[in-house]
Amino acid sequence: MLEIKNLQAGVEGKAILKGIDLSINAGEVHAIMGPNGSGKSTLAQVLAGREGYEITDGSVRYNGEDLLDLGPEERVREGFFLAFQYPVEIPGVNTTYFLRAAVNALREHRGEAELSAVEFLKLMREKIQLLELDESLLKRSVNEGFSGGEKKRAEILQMALLDPKFAVLDETDSGLDIDALKVVAGGVNHLKHADNAQLVITHYQRLLDYIVPDHVHVLVDGRIVKSGPKELALELEERGYDWVIEEQAA
């Protein structure tokens, strides 16, 4: 489904991703772990099409297409989704209005009829229950004044509404208390099926108790230095990253 080959990217001449190779098939869940500043979010943003990153080498194929050739909105329409590590506040844009516009943009692309305000509300009510989100949040401006946990849940609500084929979750667990974590993980698992895939970026093994990965990758200084089964996450949590770095240097 997603095939990343030797991806190199940076900002203003500074290399951040230094050759990423990663292949993800439909039905799989992959986790990426790694120290602060190793390039995890950069990878996520590059996949989502954030401007400002220079791609100096490599390729990303998504369902046979050149992903990097598509604008951010086109990627979404092809089923790509990124849950942001730091969701952006947009004062003045009503959340419900925004979500309906997003859902309808996708529907239009698929040749489906627009959802009316009433139809959309019905769909949204269903989804917010899944995430145990307070409906009053949806009357507020996008992410504005949301608590850390509310922002993360709202990201997954968006994911639920757009029902992506390939989702990247960038530290969706950070800032969540254990109950919220269970709810969010439950939501994510609910959205998982045999023909889609997820890439989960996290610092904590604890998330992976709930969202169980098929593969765990360790990203250090812009490279994937180790990959393994889900048990690797446990080992990383216990021993930190130094041993991986040493092992790789050796």
Place this chain on the structure above:
Amino acid sequence: MVAPAHMNAEDAVDRLLAALPESDAAGRARFVELGFPTPRDEDWRFTPVKPITELNFSAAPVDADATLEGCVFAAIDGPQLVFVNGHYSEALSQVGELPAGVEVRPMSAGDCPAPPAPEDAFGALNAATVTDGPFISVADNVHFESPVRVYYLSTGSNGATVNVRGYIRAEVNSQVTVLESWTGKQAGCFNNAITELHAADNAQVEHVKFQDEHTGAFHVGGLHTALGRDARVAHHSLALGGRIARNNLRAHLNGTGIEAVLNGLYLPRAGQLIDHHMVVNHAQPHCDSHEYFNGILDDDSRAVFHGRIHVHKGADKTDAKQTNKNLLLSDSATIDTKPQLEIYADDVKCTHGATIGQMNAEQIFYLRARGLDEESARRMIMHAFAGEIVERIQCEAAREELDRLVWDRLEQMGGHVAA
């Protein structure tokens, strides 16, 4: 009559007095004494009045052919007063039955309170030559639910000058909403207005000023607000029109426990200059004042925001917040923003923040990352910027209509995304 290419700004005072029917000798003398402000005058530094003083002044005439066609708030129920070129239009006004304690009439139809002391030439000119204006008063304990609409129509052009004065009084524990609309389809006309708003103890007033005159028109409007104990007043300025539109907002918080909100949106385009110049005086402790002004500037337009908060001695526990956010859609648009805090009291919370920027690239990306195309994302953010202000209007019917109107206006504005 054909105007000379350049009228002499030097003798603007004389020409104005010659053009306008005399009404008040003391006011005339004061006007002559004050003279028009110059760019050296700190309060007018960014807003040159020369284009006004060069007008070929005449008294804007009575016009029986004016209509309210295309005006806002048409679907709202309640009394309406209409002034055409500063003259009361009985034909277009509709007052109807009013509950006891509510008075809505032209100033000319009854007692007329003395004008406020003029602070500048425009105030003095107004005091000397005022023709008419709305008088709205709500007695103690009366909650008047129907918004009172006041329409100011200008049909003159080319130096046609209008001096109007409004008076709003909400007595103790009363409540009223006033919606003002200022429109005119001709360039060159000059509206010079003063509105007084008195909110007595525990009164609640919402005042909306929608100004959408021709982009070649001139507008100087003063709003002088005096608030008593526990009064809650919200003023909303939606400034869309005028080649030069200057709003002097003065708020005097004279009791404790007051909540004053000054909320404004300006959307200047080619050749326009829109100026909000406010002074908020905190004279008593435990009062809150909030000023929120957002502007979206296109083409080579200019805007000025001057926000002075004066916390007098003894006005402890004041909470004053001021924000001024500007979105520049064009490289040649200019904003001059100038917060000014003067604090002589203790335990005061005063904050101000001004931002000037192009479209926020992170916000655009976030929206695109949810499937909206770039153009829709840009529109949504522009709308949001304006919506932040519009959504503070409590009168629902007015809010919804103005929201639509602002949205339509933004659709016509350019705007490009900064890289």
